[in-house]
Amino acid sequence: MKERRKQGWFEFARAVGTILAALLLGFIITLFVSKEPIAAYRAFLLGPLTRTNRFGNWIEESITLTLVGLAICLVFRARQFSLAAEGQLYLGALVSGLVGLYFQMPALLHVSLAVIAAALVGFLWGLIPGLLKAYLDANEIVSTLMLNAIAIRIYNLILTYRLKPPEAGYTVSRYFHPTALLPRIVPETRITTAIFWAIAAVFVVYFLMYRTPFGYALRMTGANIRFAYYGGINTKRVIYLTMAISGIFAALAGAHLSMGIHQRVILNVSMGLGFEGIVVSLLARNNPLLIPVTALFYGYLRAGADIMERSSDVTRELVMVIQAVIILLVTAEGFLAFLQRQMRIRRGAELAEGKEAGDVI
Amino acid sequence: MSSLIEMRQISKLYPNGVLANDRVDFSVERGEIHALVGENGAGKTTLMKILYGMEAPTEGEIWLRGQRVHIRSPIDAIRRGIGMVHQNFMLIPSFTVAQNIVLGREPLDRGLVNYTEALRITEQLSKEYGLKVEADATIDSIPVGMRQRVEILKALHWGAEILILDEPTAVLTPQETRELFTAIRKLTERGKTVIFITHKLREVKEISDRVTVMRNGRVMGTLKTAEASETQIARMMVGREVFMVVDKPPVQRGGVVLQVRDLTHIAETGHVRLRNISFNVYAGEILGVAGVEGNGQTELVEVLAGLRPATFGTAMVDGQSLLNHTPRKVRELGVSHIPEDRLTYGVALDANVAENTVVDRYYRPPFTRNGFLSVGFIMEFGNGLIRQFSIMAPDASVPVRALSGGNMQKVVVAREFSSQPRLLIAAQPTRGIDVGATEFVHQQLIQKRSEGCAILLVSADLNEVMSLSDRIVVMYNGAIVGVFPDAQKVTEEELGAYMLGLKKQDPAEMEAYL
Numbered sequence: 001m002k003e004r005r006k007q008g009w010f011e012f013a014r015a016v017g018t019i020l021a022a023l024l025l026g027f028i029i030t031l032f033v034s035k036e037p038i039a040a041y042r043a044f045l046l047g048p049l050t051r052t053n054r055f056g057n058w059i060e061e062s063i064t065l066t067l068v069g070l071a072i073c074l075v076f077r078a079r080q081f082s083l084a085a086e087g088q089l090y091l092g093a094l095v096s097g098l099v100g101l102y103f104q105m106p107a108l109l110h111v112s113l114a115v116i117a118a119a120l121v122g123f124l125w126g127l128i129p130g131l132l133k134a135y136l137d138a139n140e141i142v143s144t145l146m147l148n149a150i151a152i153r154i155y156n157l158i159l160t161y162r163l164k165p166p167e168a169g170y171t172v173s174r175y176f177h178p179t180a181l182l183p184r185i186v187p188e189t190r191i192t193t194a195i196f197w198a199i200a201a202v203f204v205v206y207f208l209m210y211r212t213p214f215g216y217a218l219r220m221t222g223a224n225i226r227f228a229y230y231g232g233i234n235t236k237r238v239i240y241l242t243m244a245i246s247g248i249f250a251a252l253a254g255a256h257l258s259m260g261i262h263q264r265v266i267l268n269v270s271m272g273l274g275f276e277g278i279v280v281s282l283l284a285r286n287n288p289l290l291i292p293v294t295a296l297f298y299g300y301l302r303a304g305a306d307i308m309e310r311s312s313d314v315t316r317e318l319v320m321v322i323q324a325v326i327i328l329l330v331t332a333e334g335f336l337a338f339l340q341r342q343m344r345i346r347r348g349a350e351l352a353e354g355k356e357a358g359d360v361i
Numbered sequence: 362m363s364s365l366i367e368m369r370q371i372s373k374l375y376p377n378g379v380l381a382n383d384r385v386d387f388s389v390e391r392g393e394i395h396a397l398v399g400e401n402g403a404g405k406t407t408l409m410k411i412l413y414g415m416e417a418p419t420e421g422e423i424w425l426r427g428q429r430v431h432i433r434s435p436i437d438a439i440r441r442g443i444g445m446v447h448q449n450f451m452l453i454p455s456f457t458v459a460q461n462i463v464l465g466r467e468p469l470d471r472g473l474v475n476y477t478e479a480l481r482i483t484e485q486l487s488k489e490y491g492l493k494v495e496a497d498a499t500i501d502s503i504p505v506g507m508r509q510r511v512e513i514l515k516a517l518h519w520g521a522e523i524l525i526l527d528e529p530t531a532v533l534t535p536q537e538t539r540e541l542f543t544a545i546r547k548l549t550e551r552g553k554t555v556i557f558i559t560h561k562l563r564e565v566k567e568i569s570d571r572v573t574v575m576r577n578g579r580v581m582g583t584l585k586t587a588e589a590s591e592t593q594i595a596r597m598m599v600g601r602e603v604f605m606v607v608d609k610p611p612v613q614r615g616g617v618v619l620q621v622r623d624l625t626h627i628a629e630t631g632h633v634r635l636r637n638i639s640f641n642v643y644a645g646e647i648l649g650v651a652g653v654e655g656n657g658q659t660e661l662v663e664v665l666a667g668l669r670p671a672t673f674g675t676a677m678v679d680g681q682s683l684l685n686h687t688p689r690k691v692r693e694l695g696v697s698h699i700p701e702d703r704l705t706y707g708v709a710l711d712a713n714v715a716e717n718t719v720v721d722r723y724y725r726p727p728f729t730r731n732g733f734l735s736v737g738f739i740m741e742f743g744n745g746l747i748r749q750f751s752i753m754a755p756d757a758s759v760p761v762r763a764l765s766g767g768n769m770q771k772v773v774v775a776r777e778f779s780s781q782p783r784l785l786i787a788a789q790p791t792r793g794i795d796v797g798a799t800e801f802v803h804q805q806l807i808q809k810r811s812e813g814c815a816i817l818l819v820s821a822d823l824n825e826v827m828s829l830s831d832r833i834v835v836m837y838n839g840a841i842v843g844v845f846p847d848a849q850k851v852t853e854e855e856l857g858a859y860m861l862g863l864k865k866q867d868p869a870e871m872e873a874y875l
Contacts, residue, residue, distance in 0.1 A: 211734050213724045220720060223709035230668060230698070230706040231720030232689030 056189025068277030086274025092254025122251025130240030444516025615644030649830025715743025
């Protein structure tokens with residue numbers, strides 16, 4: 001036990017070390033491209049903490065990232081490389097917006113209806129590629145990317161021709177009815193009650209995966225689909241349900257964006273946030289309990305990069321390079337840790353058999 | 362006069378900390394047939410990979426023909442006259458036999474391959490060593506036994522003086538094995554040296570001049586085969602007494618459990634894999650299915666287990682139809698299935714032992730209660746099976762990937778045996794596992810038989826089929842071509858003749874015994 005704790009500390013120290021090394025590398029790049037590298041880098045490192053609204057931006061983004069991260073985590077654990085989150089996010093934003101614009105009812109009911117409608121459309125938009133994969137063996141990468149394109153076009157179409165008031169100068173809808181807005185809980189920020197959804201969602205996904213028979217079927221399908229089928233699991237059902245359930249969380253991220261952040265339907269609501277979920281989930285090694293941690297980390301990097309871009313002479317492209325380098329190093333570190341664990345597993349097995357030697361092929 | 366090969370104090374430490382060879386001394390004389398035996402994981406393959414240049418030793422010296430050498434790669438080994446025939450053949454399926462044999466050493470005619478010359482070389486080699494091959498046939502059209510001969514000829518064409526054969530008989534029928542042995546003797550008559558890796562002790566006795574036994578990465582000793590008994594070698598391999606003969610009580614046959622009639626399966630490719638198969642399996646008996654692999658046994662098992670559809674025919678367990686149901690429905694009818702390939706179907710490597718033991722029942726109480734998985738109970742259940750089936754694992758929370766092949770198989774056996782099956786389908790239940798684990802699986806099968814379970818045993822290991830079964834059927838080309846109502850009274854040669862399709866019983870005559 002003591003040994004294990006020591007090991008844990010060592011891993012933690014190493015993770016911190018890697019992050020520091022990555023940040024140092026980022027700084028070296030900044031040295032080359034900025035006239036005031038220290039100021040620029042300080043903006044990047046400390047920016048999100050300097051003002052309340054910046055802090056707010058960080059947390060808001062982390063909520064979105066947590067939700068899409070969970071969506072990706074579900075499908076990745078079933079070894080389905082569904083990239084549908086982006087489209088589902090758009091449709092979630094759109095549908096919750098439609099409810100917010102066209103219905104009138106008491107606040108709690110209104111928000112609930114909008115959220116349920118978004119969740120439902122996310123579910124259905126995940127069910128389509130799920131059924132295509134399960135019954136027609138259509139590659140989910142291709143089908144989900146295509147469906148993303150369709151979802152975004154539907155979003156733009158309805159926004160441009162239906163929701164945009166004729167007098168508006170640019171493509172946005174009216175603000176939603178106040179009853180359909182998520183209550184803001186931190187003054188001067190756009191942090192809303194969606195933060196509670198995100199926290200709840202983490203536990204829901206964890207519980208679903210590890211404490212329900214469906215979650216067991218999902219994990220076994222991901223671990224070895226032929227084993228799952230042989231054992232009696234209906235793997236087709238697992239595939240389409242997983243992709244559909246994943247859609248709920250991506251759509252919730254969209255509802256968070258439209259009902260909590262923008263309070264209306266805007267053009268380009270996501271700009272690839274659905275794909276950032278992949279980074280978040282992989283950093284968390286597809287473990288739902290780690291997803292909020294990696295979402296906060298990644299959200300901080302994104303918020304810091306944003307501030308550096310706005311407040312220094314470093315261009316957006318270079319900011320993204322720095323961000324990518326840091327992610328690259330951190331994932332490489334995760335990969336090293338993974339390898340080390342695999343080796344320990346093997347060694348442990350040898351010891352368990354009471355021998356010091358064995359054929360390794 | 363020094364030995365032809367001398368490996369001195371060879372150690373191999375893998376970067377992950379596994380010591381696969383521990384100060385191994387191994388020497389081979391010119392012209393001898395030297396058997397290298399040991400359980401899986403004993404380090405024999407590693408030692409041979411070092412000799413063949415595929416692995417570098419951490420410590421130790423290799424002396425070849427009295428000179429110290431460093432063998433850096435297989436190409437280097439071949440240059441020094443060492444050839445190796447692997448378990449998985451390294452041939453190009455769409456090329457002909459002759460093309461494969463001359464590959465890399467082609468006879469040239471103005472820069473182009475002279476195919477006529479390649480054919481001539483092949484036929485000459487084939488005649489010289491008595492290894493019959495069809496020089497002009499493509500690899501994918503010839504049987505496994507011939508592919509193996511092609512591998513050997515290829516090594517000879519490359520100038521091998523020393524041939525390492527890695528478990529060469531695993532894929533052969535008794536007749537083919539005998540032919541191989543004749544050829545091996547002919548090779549040594551011509552001054553070649555053969556190292557023969559195996560874990561079948563009868564073969565060691567039959568073919569080798571000397572035998573080296575390995576265990577846990579160490580050499581336990583080298584014996585003159587003529588002076589050692591099988592039991593003695595087995596004890597050295599396992600480190601304890603092993604009961605070579607399966608001890609089973611007389612059969613107590615009950616009622617029909619599995620009834621198969623006219624079962625036919627046509628694959629998606631249009632090939633007929635099962636032709637009008639009919640047989641019964643009774644409670645309390647083991648029905649053995651013998652046959653060269655690829656004659657429909659895999660399809661038979663998979664159709665019965667619900668993994669493949671039947672084209673027509675019927676199969677009933679206790680009067681209820683088994684065919685064209687989902688695997689779950691089949692299992693709920695009381696059928697258990699040990700799959701022939703445990704890595705494909707049998708286990709999920711990254712899931713833990715407990716999770717692997719409940720895949721067929723996780724959704725039922727007590728594993729799931731009120732819609733939620735009883736995680737604690739499942740872990741307890743896994744730990745219970747670990748104890749009951751002597752699975753070498755610290756506890757049920759370790760991933761199956763961490764276990765050895767034999768212990769993975771025990772996980773499969775534990776799961777399939779613990780579901781109280783009416784019918785147990787065991788396909789290659791001891792493939793690739795060591796003597797100790799094999800003995801255990803055999804005992805468990807006998808135990809289930811005594812409990813009144815009906816067992817359908819499919820195995821490529823003729824010895825296993827003969828020693829465990831009460832009745833035996835032989836499959837050839839998708840059909841049952843022979844039935845032997847008393848497994849004690851049939852010889853290996855006779856079964857072999859049916860397996861190769863040389864003999865066939867009259868269907869009307871067979872009917873009474875199926």
